[in-house]
Amino acid sequence: MAQGNKGIKAKVQQLGSSLSSMVMPNIGAFIAWGVITALFIPDGFLPNEQLASMTDPMITYLLPLLIGYTGGSMIHDQRGAVVGAIATMGVIVGSDVPMFIGAMMMGPLGGWCVKKFDEKFSDKIRAGFEMLVNNFSSGLIGFALAIIGYYAIGPIVTTLTEWLGLGVATIVQAGLLPLANIFIEPAKILFLNNAINHGILTPLGAEQSIEAGKSILFLLEANPGPGLGVLLAFTMFGKGSAKASAPGAILIQFVGGIHEIYFPYVMMKPLMFLAVIAGGMSGTFTFQLLDAGLRSAASPGSILAILGLTPPNSYVAVIAGVVVATIVSFLVAMVILKSDHSEISDEDLAAQQEAVQSAKQESKGQGSAAADTGDVQDAELRKVNRVVFACDAGMGSSAMGASVLRKKMQEAGIDMSVTNSSIGKLQDDANTLIITQNELHDRAIKKAPSAEFVTVENFMDSPRYGEIVERMKNETTQAESDEATPTDTTDDVEELKLAKVEHIVFACDAGMGSSAMGASVLRNMLKKTDLDVDVTNIAINRLDDDAQTLVVTQKELYDRAEQKAPSAQFVTVDNFMDTEVYEEIVERMKKQQ
Known part of the structure; x- marks a missing residue:
């Protein structure tokens, strides 16, 4: 049973990481939308009807499409990204609310579908038809998923989003939102902070921000007050290296917005969880009491980023919530530190941190650090x-x-x-x-x-x-x-050391067209001689530097390819359809195997 619990925790962590990984790379777009909203809507700093017209298309189309594109690329690179974006368009048009959750579903689904197609059919495509099959497979798979998204996924996610929104509204109206920090603060310190903020709170907060112009949900995880309070307490009442390093950590955490810096201070004294929970709850209570909110997600959680996305009517409320969270967290942490009369050396602190780290790993099913x-x-x-x-x-x-x-x-x-x-x-x-x-x-x-x-x-x-x-x-x-022994970069096949080659990569500008056809020709030659060597085609800018790779490229592209993969071996050709060179490579491989 314990093993099963560990597996569940690991899967939850992985799911949270996947959700946040789709949103985090696109936080800049969320911030751009928030800034445009803050400046140009009728009650913004610089009202402008023309520029404000960008807000609806950005939240409806741009942001979900970016999430879907990123989700597809996580599964299957560029092809997965394109299909993920096409599939996401179906749920966007098939719903009446911004499709962040739908994009998180359809993006990875699109990437997974095209990945499975490639795994099943890539070695069955006849030479010369690679580009045709790749383009049409992406288009047709995306087409099918877009229709499914429009008629099935979109309406379901719309209903789910409405339920979640009603649930959040009910919690807010009942005054229970501060209780969320009982979960949020410990989960942050267990490195689920990005999953909570960007995987859950950011999509829900964006929905609220569209209707009300701001959302308190953007402040729940981003509030720097609880961490600041703990670091101030260590600065004044801590011991050893913890006391010495805390002032520098304050600048990094509060101004730089890197909350992870205070996590070890809490983990070395588990009672400090009470300090950050109390600080988080009091801060959220203050936010709710004074009707605070941000226009968009603040990332990183710097006080500068938070104030930059605060509406004019919320400055006092936001600052008050941060200050209250800091004071409460500081007072609780102070009591904990002053009650601790043990003399702990730097070595003892390090040992305790290692023990906490091992315990945390075991709770995630990762095993011990040792x-x-x-x-x-x-x-x-x-x-x-x-x-x-x-x-x-x-x-x-x-x-x-x-x-x-x-x-x-x-x-x-x-x-x-x-x-x-x-x-x-x-x-x-x-x-x-x-x-x-x-x-x-x-x-x-x-x-x-x-x-x-x-x-x-x-x-x-x-x-x-x-x-x-x-x-x-x-x-x-x-x-x-x-x-100092130069890597073989000649077009003379006789000088290549093919015995250690495990991958053959055809590299050109786009990684398609004639390079794909050349790869197909050589792949078929190798299969006929029962040589098990991976043969692919790729764009030059995506080459990996690998000493076990043979790169086939055109002579005019050699310099650029060699810069990307200096450890590889190279064969340069005038034409990717030069079958005589490929026959020589196969013959040499047979001799050296």
């Missing part, structure tokens, strides 16, 4: 040419962690790309080092099994960054020596 394999010493850093920080949303503390490591590398003279990404957008690349949190390691490794991994407890403060930089610095000389 079982994790993402140690710096286990990673093969000599072959790494880029570093990616991966978390649920690809923002927040992972972005700041990337900034910390990037600065350390620059100081050490290491020229390497350091970026941040959501787990859902990770690419499987053997030359990438992925840094993620312990509890997210299992999900990340499923997305990129060939990559190197290092796991950390806290993106903002990990001694492993120093270890990574030191090892990379020490191995640079040897790596440069190994790389």
Whole structure:
């Protein structure tokens, strides 16, 4: 039974991550809509009837289509994105309310359908018909899903949305909305903050904002007051490294809007959950009492972003709610800290944080941190040419962690790309080092099994960054020596080392047309000789750098392709339909296998 509960929790977390991953990349569009609304509607700062006419089309068409497009791309890249957007159009037109929930359903469904089609039929398409089949399959699958969305999904989601709206309105009218923070605040600290805010509250809040011009739901998770109160208490009454680091964390959390920074402070003393719950409930009660609300979702949850999206008649109410939440959270946290008479060293604090981290992982079905394999010493850093920080949303503390490591590398003279990404957008690349949190390691490794991994407890403060930089610095000389042997980039097949090739990629500008036909020709040749080698076609800008890949491209495109995949081997051709070159590749592969 316990194992079943763990599985359910993991699935809930994964569902929440999927919902937020569809909304988070498009938060800029929500903010743009909120700013246009705040400025140009009749009761805005700068009323303008012409510019205000953009608000309805944006909320009705643009935002749901962006969500559906993103949801489809999560499942099956560009083809999935296009079909997801087409399917979303069906539920948009088939309903009378903005279709955020419908888009979250139809986008991934469209991506899944076209992915299954490709898996079943991609190797059965005759040479020369790839573009025709791909385009028509996308169009026809999207066409069918749009009709289903119009007649079936749209009306169902409309009814569901109306019920949810009535439920929220009933809770608000009954004065029970503050009780939601009993769930929201602990869930935030268990890294479900993005799922709650952008997967649930943002779509419902947008519905309210259309009717009332603002919504209190945008403030429930984004309120920085509870976290600020805890950090102020640690600044004044904390001990050791927690006290020393809290003032810097205040700036990051309150002004920068990165709420994840205060999570470890709460987790090291579980009674602090009472402080953030009390702060959240009191803040929401104040918001409700004074009729506060925002025009659109504030992301990140910075006080600057919140005030920027506050209607003129809500400034006092919003500021009051943040202040009340801060004071209540601070007072509760102060009592907890002053009642704690134990002398805790930095080492003891670290041990307690590790124990809390292990407990949190077990609650999510991830196993203990001790079982994790993402140690710096286990990673093969000599072959790494880029570093990616991966978390649920690809923002927040992972972005700041990337900034910390990037600065350390620059100081050490290491020229390497350091970026941040959501787990859902990770690419499987053997030359990438992925840094993620312990509890997210299992999900990340499923997305990129060939990559190197290092796991950390806290993106903002990990001694492993120093270890990574030191090892990379020490191995640079040897790596440069190994790389001094030039990668074979000739069009002479005789010089290729085909024994280690596992993928053959035809690369051109669009990744379609004649390159798809060439890929089909070579794929059929390999099948006839029982050689099991993956053959695909792709746009140059989507090439992955992989030493086990042979890239076939046209001579005039070689320089661009080589920049994207310097570790790969290359064959250049004048014409993708040059079957003599492909026959030579097959013959050489047979000899070297």
